[in-house]
Amino acid sequence: MAMEVLSRLLADYRELNTFHGIKISRGSPKITHLLFADDIFLFCHATTDDILTLKAVFDLFSDLSGQEINLSKSSIHFSRNVPSDLRRTLCTLIGIKEMSSESRYLGHKQEAFSASLQAFKSEISTYLIQFSNLYSKPRSEILTLSWVQQCLQLLPSMNRAFKKLMVDINYPMNRWQVPLVDDYLKESLKLLELLNSITSSLSHLGQARMSLSYALSLLENSPSLAMKTLEAIQPLGSNKKWEGEETKARQEVVRYSSGEEWVICQAMAIMKVVGFWICGVVASSLCGDIESCLKLRKLIEELPNSSLMSLHVSVCEEMMKKGGLFEVKEVNKGVVQLGAVTCGGSSSDEAEELRRRVEILGKLLKDVGNEVNQLFSEVLLERNNLLNSLHQKQ
Structure with a gap:
């Protein structure tokens, strides 16, 4: 039930065009998130706007559901084109560590x-x-x-x-x-x-x-x-x-x-x-x-x-x-x-x-x-x- 709340929030922000997902090909729809059991995979651009929006979604989710995202057990995977200084900035903004090379699969x-x-x-x-x-x-x-x-x-x-x-x-x-x-x-x-x-x-x-x-x-x-x-x-x-x-x-x-x-x-x-x-x-x-x-x-x-x-x-x-x-x-x-x-x-x-x-x-x-x-x-x-x-x- 809680995951459904989070999923709905992400969909709403996407419709408002304040949270951008990613496309896996030119003709494909944008993907913002995927759910698997108690895990959720989130997809966004490596920008401060998307990261701050995601942080706002987490805060709103906590207010609505009474539950909190466990940031210590979460991690971020960046594409190889994202500079290291930007990676550090984005990780600091949302309070989530970057994924290590041996943990690319969640x-x-x-x-x-x-x-x-x-x-x-x-x-x-x-x-x-x-x-x-x-x-x-x-x-x-x-x-x-x-x-x-x-x-x-x-x-x-x-x-x-x-x-x-x-x-x-x-x-x-x-x-x-x-x-x-x-x-x-x-x-x-x-x-x-x-x-x-x-x-x-x-x-x-x-x-x-x-x-x-x-x-x-x-x-x-x-x-x-x-x-x-x-x-x-x-x-x-x-x-x-x-x-x-x-x-x-x-x-x-x-x-x-x-x-x-x-x-x-x-x-x-x-x-x-x-x-x-x-x-x-x-x-x-x-x-x-x-x-x-x-x-x-x-x-x-x-x-x-x-x-x-x-x-x-x-x-x-x-x-x-x-x-x-x-x-x-x-x-x-x-x-x-x-x-x-x-x-x-x-x-x-x-x-x-x-x-x-x-x-x-x-x-x-x-x-x-x-x-x-x-x-x-x-x-x-x-x-x-x-x-x-x-x-x-x-």
């Missing part, structure tokens, strides 16, 4: 966006907590190739949550604006580069494993040549591609004009931080690079997830103890043991044990390699789908 819609974003954050947090809990006690499992594979499997889980978010807010990629598309293409390209770097580390370990297999094949007929060829696996060492990326990943989130874009941008920022941490930890583990692993702490300090920080600390502690992957350390121990007994005589048991370890290493490297290749293909497919949708819009 009432239920902004609340829905916030709820969808919070649901996305909770889902990502749940994945990280569950993963962290898997290795909270059996810390010996950390820095195994099976653990590396499970780390990488967090990436498609996050991507599924991101797709669900796009559905929830009804903002698929084919509706994205150019700045958001550019950001996504840039970050997905960086992810492809990081996956390529991981592939290089896997390739290095694979080649070292093949050299060991070849040396073991020589052992029976040419033991002296086999021992000359038999060498422990050396880590690839620090990968310079990773340096400085922990700072880039924390760059300030760009402000976007629409509520959907703001939600997607916030979600992409989270995926960027967590995704880079995952790739960074995996690469550091494969290279035995404790220094790079320690630097990743800066990346996640601002992420409100204590489980991820706890896991990161555990990974760094285990890397300082072990120096690298468990399977690689086991193979290298076998190389040392075989070399020791070969000098003294029979070495069949040690050779067989080393073959077993090398075979396990090869199988696990293949599994992780397949995981990385699958991730690479999925990221590439998403990029291509986005680019195709842009071409279709043109």
Whole structure:
């Protein structure tokens, strides 16, 4: 009933031509207000006359209905052509604040966006907590190739949550604006580069494993040549591609004009931080690079997830103890043991044990390699789908 009073007052002032609405097109009628449940959307020119008229309507409404407009819960959205000094003047005249960039959608819609974003954050947090809990006690499992594979499997889980978010807010990629598309293409390209770097580390370990297999094949007929060829696996060492990326990943989130874009941008920022941490930890583990692993702490300090920080600390502690992957350390121990007994005589048991370890290493490297290749293909497919949708819009 009260909203009907306010609606009637606005209509009367419009008929008197003292309150001007807006036209959404040249031939359309002027719109002064829209009602939705307990919310009202008001449309007027950015002039002192319209604002003072609107203030007079509010005062008259309060006198007639006995109710007051809650100005503290109201806000004004200006078009981009309104100068900042005029905005401040008009806001002061009516006593209503200007709407922030992330609140361009009022009432239920902004609340829905916030709820969808919070649901996305909770889902990502749940994945990280569950993963962290898997290795909270059996810390010996950390820095195994099976653990590396499970780390990488967090990436498609996050991507599924991101797709669900796009559905929830009804903002698929084919509706994205150019700045958001550019950001996504840039970050997905960086992810492809990081996956390529991981592939290089896997390739290095694979080649070292093949050299060991070849040396073991020589052992029976040419033991002296086999021992000359038999060498422990050396880590690839620090990968310079990773340096400085922990700072880039924390760059300030760009402000976007629409509520959907703001939600997607916030979600992409989270995926960027967590995704880079995952790739960074995996690469550091494969290279035995404790220094790079320690630097990743800066990346996640601002992420409100204590489980991820706890896991990161555990990974760094285990890397300082072990120096690298468990399977690689086991193979290298076998190389040392075989070399020791070969000098003294029979070495069949040690050779067989080393073959077993090398075979396990090869199988696990293949599994992780397949995981990385699958991730690479999925990221590439998403990029291509986005680019195709842009071409279709043109």
